Amino acid sequence: MAITHLNPEGVFPPYRNYSHAVEISGDSKLLIISGLNGYQPDGQTMPESFEEQGELIWKHIGTILRSAGMSYANIVSLRTYLRDPSFDEANVRLRMKYLGDNKPASTVVCCQLLETKWKLEIEVMAAKSVG
Template structure:
């Protein structure tokens, strides 16, 4: 078993004791990504776009891309933003989208509005 920590300067550095991603046996586990710099602007689509770009940067650092994603988890502060988040998220998965759940939560780190994590396989 070969465990590789994946890190890129193209995505936010971890704000706690965790890695941006861990790759093991061809499977990449990407930690929840947020858009701290956009969370106070109130534009859920811009925030979601940045989160997905962060995920893309981490996937690239691991030698993967969006089609490698098999599972995603979306955590959102307000389920009323579901359609807006879906619209942006869907641009990144135009064919054969991954399995997914979307969960409304009371609060997210740094008071962001959306956090997304993914699992990808080579």
């Protein structure tokens, strides 16, 4: 499987820590992670702050990735839903912390989330060669 980050000339330069597109080819395993929220492991309680919710979500993502034999380096796409645009900078910091040099395709949407206590929700796609 080949993962190619595509940032072609003629398209505006990518913002921090993402690629415009990621091409996946060959035999691979694709992991699609549903939108996750910042719930504690009990599934009931959630911290108040954006940063604490974000840390929990990224830890949950790591746990799911490891269960599939993957790591943050295998993430090829992120979709982040923010309750408020003022959370963007903190969101970028979290993304940079957990992704390091990995620059997946990424979209950030500001919208009303299902629960008022949710400050963000993140969906992930990850891929890995099976051969």
